Amino acid sequence: MVSRVIPVDPFDLIIFGGTGDLAQRKILPALYRRFCAGQWHEDARIIAAARAGHSAEDFRRMVAESLHRHAAVRASESQRVSRFLQRVDYVPLDAVSAEGWGLLGEKLSPNRVRAFYFSVGPNLFGPLAERVRAYDLATEDTRIVVEKPFGHDLGSARELNATLAAHFDESQIYRIDHYLGKETVQNLMAVRFGNMLFEPLWNSQYVDHIQITVAETVGIDGREEYYERAGAMRDMVQNHLMQLLCLIAMEPPAKFDPDAVRDEKLKVIRALDPVEPHHIVRGQFSAGPEGVGYRECVGNPRSTTESYVALKAHVSNWRWAGTPFYLRTGKRLVARSSVINVMFKDAPHSIFGEEAGRHANALSIRLQPNEGITLKVTIKEPGPGGMRLIDVPLDMSFAEALGPENQDPPDAYERLVMDVIRGNQTLFMRGDEVEAAWAWTDPIIAGWLARGDVPKPYDSGSTGPGDAELLMKRDGRRWQGIKP
Ligand code: NAP
Numbered sequence: 001m002v003s004r005v006i007p008v009d010p011f012d013l014i015i016f017g018g019t020g021d022l023a024q025r026k027i028l029p030a031l032y033r034r035f036c037a038g039q040w041h042e043d044a045r046i047i048a049a050a051r052a053g054h055s056a057e058d059f060r061r062m063v064a065e066s067l068h069r070h071a072a073v074r075a076s077e078s079q080r081v082s083r084f085l086q087r088v089d090y091v092p093l094d095a096v097s098a099e100g101w102g103l104l105g106e107k108l109s110p111n112r113v114r115a116f117y118f119s120v121g122p123n124l125f126g127p128l129a130e131r132v133r134a135y136d137l138a139t140e141d142t143r144i145v146v147e148k149p150f151g152h153d154l155g156s157a158r159e160l161n162a163t164l165a166a167h168f169d170e171s172q173i174y175r176i177d178h179y180l181g182k183e184t185v186q187n188l189m190a191v192r193f194g195n196m197l198f199e200p201l202w203n204s205q206y207v208d209h210i211q212i213t214v215a216e217t218v219g220i221d222g223r224e225e226y227y228e229r230a231g232a233m234r235d236m237v238q239n240h241l242m243q244l245l246c247l248i249a250m251e252p253p254a255k256f257d258p259d260a261v262r263d264e265k266l267k268v269i270r271a272l273d274p275v276e277p278h279h280i281v282r283g284q285f286s287a288g289p290e291g292v293g294y295r296e297c298v299g300n301p302r303s304t305t306e307s308y309v310a311l312k313a314h315v316s317n318w319r320w321a322g323t324p325f326y327l328r329t330g331k332r333l334v335a336r337s338s339v340i341n342v343m344f345k346d347a348p349h350s351i352f353g354e355e356a357g358r359h360a361n362a363l364s365i366r367l368q369p370n371e372g373i374t375l376k377v378t379i380k381e382p383g384p385g386g387m388r389l390i391d392v393p394l395d396m397s398f399a400e401a402l403g404p405e406n407q408d409p410p411d412a413y414e415r416l417v418m419d420v421i422r423g424n425q426t427l428f429m430r431g432d433e434v435e436a437a438w439a440w441t442d443p444i445i446a447g448w449l450a451r452g453d454v455p456k457p458y459d460s461g462s463t464g465p466g467d468a469e470l471l472m473k474r475d476g477r478r479w480q481g482i483k484p
Pocket of ligand 1: 016017018019020021022023049050051052093094095096118119120121122124147148149
């Protein structure tokens with residue numbers, strides 16, 4: 001089964017911060033793959049901009065190296081790489097002065113989609129938006145793309161929204177949460193709203209609770225300064241886990257259209273109750289075979305930043321009242337695994353008697369790695385020993401089901417950048433959504449500060465602090481294992 005490639009209109013994509021880590025490691029390799037897939041119009045162009053005084057030729061050499069490193073380019077692809085590089089240009093430019101803007105203006109073509117990708121620190125979003133307008137570079141068909149983090153709290157997110165709104169309409173602003181570009185995350189909507197099977201059971205009458213786990217084995221190497229200011233709550237929960245929760249909990253939108261989907265997600269965030277302090281566990285990894293502990297990583301022996309969060313959330317609406325959502329995420333855990341477990345209630349009455357044991361269905365949606373779905377069903381244990389029940393998995397790995405050409409789903413950035421060119425905002429966060437997420441997160445963080453909360457240490461390579469197990473145990477539940 002080969003996926004269809006729908007070509008996009010001709011575009012000029014301007015990457016501010018084109019020499020940076022994100023551009024070189026993610027954005028440019030993603031653009032190269034879409035170029036190889038034939039999704040680009042032959043006139044499309046990329047213009048990278050940063051302060052460094054590279055020539056276009058130097059910059060192309062830098063991109064070629066990055067493609068070899070990050071896009072697994074083979075020697076046999078050299079001609080294709082050169083054709084791609086012919087469409088790549090570079091302008092030395094400063095976001096906070098007049099340098100380079102005139103030259104950038106000269107390089108842009110009229111009558112085509114113009115996308116300005118702000119792949120720079122958030123402090124430059126405002127100056128860039130202002131200058132794109134001031135130098136008259138924005139046309140009718142212009143969009144801007146802004147990277148995470150979108151603010152540090154509600155106040156800064158509001159400020160950022162207001163700054164961008166002073167220069168661009170909301171319909172032109174694409175706030176990236178790269179989780180939404182993951183094939184399997186989009187599949188959440190397909191599974192829920194494309195099948196008759198699940199939706200009738202998707203409520204508190206049938207669902208006991210939901211677990212959302214995003215576990216990472218990596219630490220914070222290379223991001224120490226940012227992470228120490230952010231922590232897991234700001235880095236992961238406020239955006240990625242919140243988005244997963246929204247997609248799992250939202251009502252079916254009337255259609256798959258940007259505002260219809262985002263309206264429903266916003267309603268979920270606004271229906272979230274404040275989280276009780278005893279319903280949250282914070283953790284910080286200690287040293288282990290994988291490396292030094294968190295505090296040594298950031299060079300702060302008294303750091304109280306969390307590298308792990310587990311919490312119990314409630315969505316107070318008709319569908320979900322009484323069904324808790326347990327969220328957890330952490331660094332240096334036992335395995336890399338993002339999975340959503342929908343844990344159904346026990347059958348109301350067992351005709352097989354107490355000795356058959358208690359059994360409940362569970363639907364696991366694996367986002368990474370080994371994307372797929374497993375439904376745990378109860379059957380009779382084989383053999384003549386009477387009616388004993390066991391649980392077996394109905395397992396579907398998407399890679400197996402969809403064939404080898406789909407083993408390697410496209411990177412999230414491939415999908416997202418093409419959506420920007422197409423002008424489709426469905427997989428991007430709207431300003432009010434981001435603000436609502438901060439409005440829920442801020443009091444949690446403020447509570448930690450007020451109480452002088454110190455995260456619980458946990459062993460690197462473990463499943464997190466023991467208190468996270470207690471959070472579940474107190475409710476008579478337990479986390480599903482974190483498996484690679
Ligand atoms: P980075 O490696 O530090 O790159 C920053 C880029 O901005 C460089 O190209 C730099 O080049 C340019 N720049 C800095 N000051 C400038 C100015 N005054 N005018 C024009 N260009 C300027 O940062 P990054 O890791 O690529 O991250 C970029 C953004 O993406 C950040 O907002 C980050 O939070 C976000 N993000 C990154 C990742 C990731 O994996 N890296 C993941 C998610 C989100 P010059 O110094 O030559 O100007």
